[in-house]
Amino acid sequence: MKREYSYGSVFIVNMIFAILSGLASYVIMTLLNLNESNFLVGFIRGIITLFSSFLITAGLINNRTGGVGDYLNQVSRINGKVIIINLLVLLISTAITYLLGTGAILSVISKNPLSLLSATSVGYLATIVFDLLTTYTNHILVDPRNKNQPISESIKDIFSTSIKLLGKTITVYLLYILIPVAILAGLLTILFLATDDPMTTLGIGVIVGGLFFIYFLIIGPIIRARIADNYLDYKGDLKREDDIFTEERYDNNHTITRNV
Numbered sequence: 001m002k003r004e005y006s007y008g009s010v011f012i013v014n015m016i017f018a019i020l021s022g023l024a025s026y027v028i029m030t031l032l033n034l035n036e037s038n039f040l041v042g043f044i045r046g047i048i049t050l051f052s053s054f055l056i057t058a059g060l061i062n063n064r065t066g067g068v069g070d071y072l073n074q075v076s077r078i079n080g081k082v083i084i085i086n087l088l089v090l091l092i093s094t095a096i097t098y099l100l101g102t103g104a105i106l107s108v109i110s111k112n113p114l115s116l117l118s119a120t121s122v123g124y125l126a127t128i129v130f131d132l133l134t135t136y137t138n139h140i141l142v143d144p145r146n147k148n149q150p151i152s153e154s155i156k157d158i159f160s161t162s163i164k165l166l167g168k169t170i171t172v173y174l175l176y177i178l179i180p181v182a183i184l185a186g187l188l189t190i191l192f193l194a195t196d197d198p199m200t201t202l203g204i205g206v207i208v209g210g211l212f213f214i215y216f217l218i219i220g221p222i223i224r225a226r227i228a229d230n231y232l233d234y235k236g237d238l239k240r241e242d243d244i245f246t247e248e249r250y251d252n253n254h255t256i257t258r259n260v
Contacts, residue, residue: 001233008068056224165234168230
């Protein structure tokens with residue numbers, strides 16, 4: 001079920017943290033003379049991404065139609081459990097990416113370059129699987145109905161919910177990412193094969209690359225909203241009495257609206 005939400009708020013918050021992530025990565029790489037594939041760079045970037053993901057998810061679950069300020073104010077929902085579980089997920093994800101992805105690739109290149117494709121595939125596959133199994137991490141953590149849930153139960157709930165909603169999650173990614181990317185890639189291949197002029201080929205590549213960039217900027221908030229819809233379809237919409245936070249602001253403004 002598609003529910004009403006503030007697309008503009010999600011988009012702006014996404015952009016704010018994308019810029020912060022880029023700036024932080026640049027500063028760290030410059031000051032410490034690190035490359036982009038460094039573990040520390042990936043970890044810092046991951047922290048910023050998780051923080052933005054938490055704020056957006058909290059907004060989509062608790063105050064979908066709120067403004068940018070309402071989404072940013074979801075920071076008040078961060079507590080020790082949120083920090084511990086998110087850091088745990090980030091550490092595991094970063095370790096998988098580095099050990100089976102970047103780290104494995106560097107090792108393979110030095111020992112057996114012919115095995116590069118296999119190492120790359122394993123790394124990406126492992127990362128994707130783990131991300132799918134933890135898709136609903138912040139949805140569980142920001143749901144006020146789970147406020148008193150201990151860390152161990154929250155972790156179980158995260159994996160359980162992500163597994164049960166796996167089919168719907170994959171469907172969202174297929175619909176909004178994989179199929180459009182496959183279509184654009186197919187068109188790009190046809191255009192490349194249809195021309196022998198290097199400059200024309202370069203121009204086509206730049207245009208298609210720009211289209212990809214614009215598309216992913218536009219589609220990001222929609223994907224997040226559809227994932228949140230999956231969660232609410234499974235767990236049920238929040239009711240006013242479900243918001244057990246004590247802040248008066250949330251008591252007065254907590255609403256969930258929907259389109260039928």
